[in-house]
Amino acid sequence: MYALSNLRRRSGRTALTVTGLTLAISLMVVMFSVGNGVRDSARSLLKQSGVDIFVQANGTSLGFANGEFDQSRELANSMIKGNPQIETALPLLMFPMYGMNETMRQAILSVKPGDNSSLANITKTMKIKGMTIDGVVPELIGKLGGVTVLEGSGFTHRNDPFYSNGTYAGGKSSPNFTKEISINKATAKALKVGLNDVIYLNVDLPQKTQDLGTWIANATPFHVVSIVQSAWEGVGTAIAYTHMSELQFLAGKTNDTANQILVSVKDPTHDNQVKEWIKKTYPQLDAFTVEDFLGEIDQVTQVFRGFGEMILLVTGVIVVMFVSTVMMISVRERTSEIAALRAIGFSKSSIFSNILLEVFFIIMIGFIIGIAIGVGMALGLDSYLINMTMNSAAGSGLPAGFHFVSITPLLLGQMGLVAIAFGLLCGLIPAVWAAQLNIAQTLKKE
């Protein structure tokens, strides 16, 4: 009662102090929550993918998954055979290619030879679109989570028939070269294609408009068998899936080359064991669990986190100086009042706890308002950063569930501890000082 009433006594100064605290707490909320989001989003997306272990060429890190290795299917099959814990091992080749739709192709082919200006006009309104192709074995990708079929029935041939007997016999003309493709919504939108439409794919872009004819002649037509969505694809990022051997062939990687093998284990508590087994058994490969992945993300965000911690420490010091000085002055103004309370029978501990309570009240008000503002600012920053990455490269962005910022009970708990630490640091000295006042001398001075 006494503590709270004292806050009202000097409401202006209380307001200023609370404002200072609010600024500090909201800054802390923003700094703590940014970076947490990256980790939490990554964890959630990885969980949805169903992948427990990422296998890559030895010496690469997850940030650079471009290292390649050959005989990927043989490796994947031997993993499944060699370790009963392994449920699925999906080799994957990611490779960028360019696509054109049928409308554009027809328009180009209908132009008279040598009529470059007509060709140029066509390219102004119709585009060849770049996309990332994931070469997969369809039956295996179905076993992992995270890919949802939105339209269509998917690949008719599920076991990658072009790779029969480990050869790529017959090239594009082979009857086993299915030319099936599954695309995501961003690809469908960019190319203005839908289910059962044809996309013409090439590894490169034409150099000049007059090369379009040659480009088309060299392109491989793929027909769209399904429209899919995966949890980890960037919003607006064009992705497509083909049979792995067909992509390998077009990319000139006909030693069954892959960038990664995605592994799921039967019992997730054994993933470290399986990881170590893979590393030991296949020295040309390296394996990373989800935790390793998150650890790499942490390494990257470490730069920001370290900075953030230093900034917060400095801000915290300023705030503690602010609040403790104001409290000290406030207590000194009231020495005679405090001495009178001691004279009428208030114990030292009562005085001590009342002063400390006053400080805690101020901290709590600042904390509540600061959290509210900080959460608002953090969410605003999140949306800003997501928009920025959306607009930074043509059409690419982060996965839909991805956030830079994460507000969790843990964060609020951390802020609570900060508030308590502030309270103690700011309140202890004035409280002790007030409790130790010499009653007689103080009253004598009056």
Added chain:
Amino acid sequence: MKEEKEKVRSKAKKSASAEGLVVLKGVSKFYKMGDTTVTALDKLDLTIKTGELLSVMGPSGSGKSTLLNIIGCIDSPNDGHVSIGGRDVSKLKDSELTKIRLTEIGFIFQQFYLIPTLTAYENIELPMREARLSHEDRLKRVRELLSLVGLTDREKHYPNQLSGGEQQRVAIARALANKPLLILADEPTGELDTKTAMRIIELLKELNRKQGITVIIVTHDPRVANETNRIITLQDGAVLGDSPPLAQKEGN
């Protein structure tokens, strides 16, 4: 009221020594100010009986406030013994002295020292909360005391909404909160005009008369001293005079 007086007296009787409620023997208090030692009280002996109404006078620096502080357990003597209600308080710990101040002694100050952000009710209630009285007991007691000091209609007023006299009455009510044996008033009328001052003294006299509470008033004002039954005059930390007021003497 008579019941109240009897309760206080029996409490005082039980705890008072044969000699008196407050007994000071050979009490000395000095302060170091740089290289100089200032003697505030010099081997002072004093006995105060239960139910007395006395004043302490003397020039500035005579030791009046120091005496009050020692009796009030705010300060401890350097030498000598002090007993309150038969108990030697000279060497008690701070927490024990605090308890005595809370339950057995009531303080009234020249500057009132009311908490400006608490109402009259809340100011009076403050010591009762410290003494952990229940809400119902506090409510009853505060209302009683407000009635006693004539401020029932001012319960919800803040100190800055009360006149000087009213503030001091609230302070008196606060001092009575936990039914003390002894009231110590340090220049209680110093900030008040004459008429109001006299009203306050009348109130203190009434408390002494009707409830048997021992009242010690430190004052510069001879008119205030003359209202009491005994005037102790201090000089240089020692008792210079100890007698009834002149009017009473002459009357006798």
Added chain:
Amino acid sequence: MMNLKNIMRRGGRTTMTVIAVATSMALLISMQAISDGLLQNARDTIDKSKVDISISVTDGHGIEDGHTMMTTLKTDPRVRYAGIYMTEYIAFKKPGTTKQMWAITEGIVPSETKPLLPPGELDRFPKDNTLGFKESGDPHFVNNFTGSWTFEVLIDKNIGSALGLKKGDPILISRTATGPYMTFNVSGIFDSQLTGGGLAAKLYFMTMHLSELQTLTGNDIFKDANGSRVVDRIDEVSLALQSDLRTVKDKVVAYQKELEAKYPFYQVDTKMDRLVRMEQQMTIVKGFFLAIGGVSLMIGLLFVTCIMFMSILERTNEIGMLRAIGISKGTIFLQILTESMIIVIIGAAIGIIPGYLGSIWGSDYIKSTVGTTENLVLFHIPSVAQLFVEVILLGGLMSLLPAWRAMSIDIIKSLKRVK
């Protein structure tokens, strides 16, 4: 004089306030210095570049007939040099060992690349021959990639120290982890400006002849059942224009438009485009840094305002008395404002050196965490001076309220006032 005395009257609280302002100023200066440093770094990289126009594709690979394109562009009298590049991720290891590592490998035509390197970057490469290469052309490209191999490769110093390799030593290189490996010779060692630690710990760099990299990675010829064709795939073309042309912005932009029309599927950027894009991004980063510093500064200045209010309260009688004896409101106002400003100015001034030290610490921290050797801080005196003035002005603004409060004190009430 009176102002100073008043401030020193409560030395403890004044000291705390000054320290708080100094601390927040130091933080703000550090943030500014680091963000300015990052911006300047990025700007310098582009500014010093000798590449006036770059032609690339947004998704990485995708330019065919790279060598032909280089030759064609060089026939244009406006073009001085045309460098062509490809970047691939390549496995390497020391002969006789099994542990392979990976390097970001750039394929270049040395004679076209060397003139395009700015002086600072040129110094990082060996000075003998053409960037350390004995062969300055790209002989393997001749006759549809049947020409002779040089087997020359430049490695960065981190590879050198990791594998204990020096100039002239053999190194095994392959497209995949499993091989087959080809033996190349280390023609030279260059400085990648990475320490080999921090985030960049696993980043290694190599440079080799473009056609050899193309063949190594299957970007030379596409083989089908129906035959084969030369693809000669590259990632980027960098053009340096003639010296009389490159400084005339309109001419550069006109040439850019010509190239865009000629190569409509590629991205054609001038140096200015790259600079504008970079500055847009860095401005956001700088804004973020300064916002953080700004919040701390606000807290520090709020502290000053609060303390000034408390000080006025304590001196209410004194101020009332001054007014009573004839001191004007304006004088009181200026008095309080000056006191407040003195605290802000002293605090801000004291904060400059810690700010400088803080920016050094911040830069060292980023360098060690990222693993770069480049200097990342720009402690620019004019910028600091500007910031100082801005802080003083803001401090002044926040001091207006207490000064106004002091000026508005009612004389009678203040003289009657009991604490």
